[in-house]
Amino acid sequence: MSRVVSGVAADAVQRERQAMRRMTESLVEDLSENVPVDQVTSAVGAAHHRFTGKPIREFVPILVERIVRRELADPDPTVRVPAPTAARAAELIARESNTTGEPGKRSVRGRAVAPLSIGAAVLVAAVVAAVVLLPGGADAPAAAPVAGPTVVRGVVGSEKMSYFADERVVKVLADNGLRVQVEPAGSRQIATTVDLGGVDFAFPSSIPAAQRIQRQRNITTKYTPFSSPIAIATYRPIADLLTAAGVIEPGPVATFDMNRYLELAATGVQWDDLPDNTTYPVAKNILVSTTDPRSSNSAAMYLSIASYVANDHTIVRGATAEQHVLPVLSKLFLAQGYTDNSSEGPFNQYLTNGMGQTPLVCIYEAQFVEAAGEGRIEPDMVLTYPTPTVLSSHTLVPLTATGDKIGALLTDHPELRRLAAEHGFRTGDTAQFTSVAAERSVPVTADLIDVVDVPAYETLERLLDGVANSYN
The missing domain is CATH 3.40.190.10 (Periplasmic binding protein-like II)
Structure with a gap:
């Protein structure tokens, strides 16, 4: 799907982005007492993704808001996460449909907006009805059994x-x-x-x-x-820093040297330790963001790559090798803080939050290629392949x-x-x-060469359990 970047369509895309940003800020403020910020933004990204390719965009932010509020509602019945009301829907639609304070327009939160036409009012009512009756809502009618597939x-x-x-x-x-x-x-x-x-x-x-x-x-x-290799997604300024540090090798298809990366991670090198770093001078360890290795496959595949490199470029076999690599592996995960249970979470953070939060993220190649087809990859986003990598x-x-x-x-x-x-x-x-x-203008490796096998089932389980025990 090609990306529209000019004329009215581009204006509509920009309005939706602005609405999504404001809606996300509102959600974070409303839910901050019960839900971590990154969990809110991850849920917003996942819900927004459901509407990819849908032709009518005006009401996507209010629908996304409803989905996220429902999904993140506290299970404690005394804690309520309010759903957006009809007035809220009308407000969002009006705010995003008008951008000038012309005579005859009413004001919503200090912003001049035009009164809704009868047709628009009917459409708002229909959207609100659809929001209220989304599957899983309190008012969702019971589905009648129908014959079919x-x-x-x-x-x-x-x-x-x-x-x-x-x-x-x-x-x-x-x-x-x-x-x-x-x-x-x-x-x-x-x-x-x-x-x-x-x-x-x-x-x-x-x-x-x-x-x-x-x-x-x-x-x-x-x-x-089907399959997909593990990849590392980053941004151009970060790629330039790591190129100078010997981690990333640029080219038609950029590669990510896992051996050099583990050297930096093992010694606790931080971003602001890198020479001449004026683009990302933060006091944070240079770490790849992953999912939770206790539940997610992408983290397990990342662990497989790191274990191979840490074991002198040999597949881990036996208790001695397992104990040798576990301290290295545990450090890669424990220093991250909160991690998602599935790969959709960190990748959506990468797409929406910028390099400030996720300068490096472990993903599946398929996620990047798919997002490019949806017009979600910005020019400064870079796909790299760890050397070695594993095929999921x-x-x-x-x-x-x-x-x-x-x-x-x-x-x-x-x-x-x-x-x-x-x-x-x-x-x-x-x-x-x-x-x-x-x-989609995504440089990929057609024939994967530097691919290693994951450890045997029992070995991988012991390594994952060893890392999980480190969390305690």
């Missing part, structure tokens, strides 16, 4: 939610008699703590997590329809016959494979993926 339920890594929400994917599956309902969870959570009862398939983002599910349920079948193989474990049918369709259906490439995933067709990346 077979419902298939799955638990998937959050980075695949947009793929399953794609109307084109939904249509292909419906044409094959299936309607898929998915819930997101961290990949390690899917393998360890998520209740898979009543679920037709589990779709974590790595082979080790899938293997654990297979062993627990004595299942041999699995599907790996998204592996579906069917738990029922219908789950098996989903796995087969995702793997073999040409249109579903093409759509996976559009969402940034690598399928067996390298040319298809590189073509998508080129169209």
Whole structure:
């Protein structure tokens, strides 16, 4: 999807950005007593992402606000997170539709706005009704059973939610008699703590997590329809600093030297320790932001890369090697503070908050390529590949016959494979993926060479448990 950058469309994009920014500031202020700021901004980014590609944009901020308030509501019934009212909806729409104080306009919070026309008022009422009746709201009507495709339920890594929400994917599956309902969870959570009862398939983002599910349920079948390497997203000023420090090697495709990075992290080098650093002189350790290794696959994959480098570029095997690398690995995570359970959180912070909060973030390559297709990548955002890297193989474990049918369709259906490439995933067709990346001006490595295997299932689990114990 190309990005519109001129004329009325560009003005609309700017108005929406301004509305989203003000709405986010309001949410942070309202929820600050109960919810961390980064959790609010992450929820806003995730909710905003749901409306990508929708043609009518005027009411997106109020809908996003409703979703976030509902999702972050305190479970304590004595603590209420108020939903936006009709007046709030009308105010937001009026504020973003008018930017000048012309005669005859009324004022909202000191800003001149035009009175809503009858048609606009009706539309506001309709939007407010839609907001109030969003699924999960207190006034949501009970759904009446209807005949239709077979419902298939799955638990998937959050980075695949947009793929399953794609109307084109939904249509292909419906044409094959299936309607898929998915819930997101961290990949390690899917393998360890998520209740898979009543679920037709589990779709974590790595082979080790899938293997654990297979062993627990004595299942041999699995599907790996697509994959994505781990990458490090940063910003141009940060990339320039780390180039001078010997961490990033620029080129057609920038690389991130994990060996040099671990040297800096091990000695506690801070950003303001870097010579001639005038662009980011902050007293913070040079660290890559990740998800929580206790629950998320992307953090586990990052840990796999770091363990390989810390173990003298050898896959960790045995108790001696595990104990040798654990202090290095623990330091990479413990110094971060709060971490999200799934990869969607830190990446949305990267997209919305700028380099001040997340100068370096561990992501899946697919997330960056997909965001570029949605027009969310700014010119100063840079994708780098750690050397070495690991390939995260998204592996579906069917738990029922219908789950098996989903796995087969995702793997073999040409249109579903093409759509996976559009969402940034690598399928067996390298040319298809590189073509998508080129169209979006994202420099990618067509043939991944410096790729290492993750440790054996048992070893990776012990390393993750060792890091988890360090948190205590």
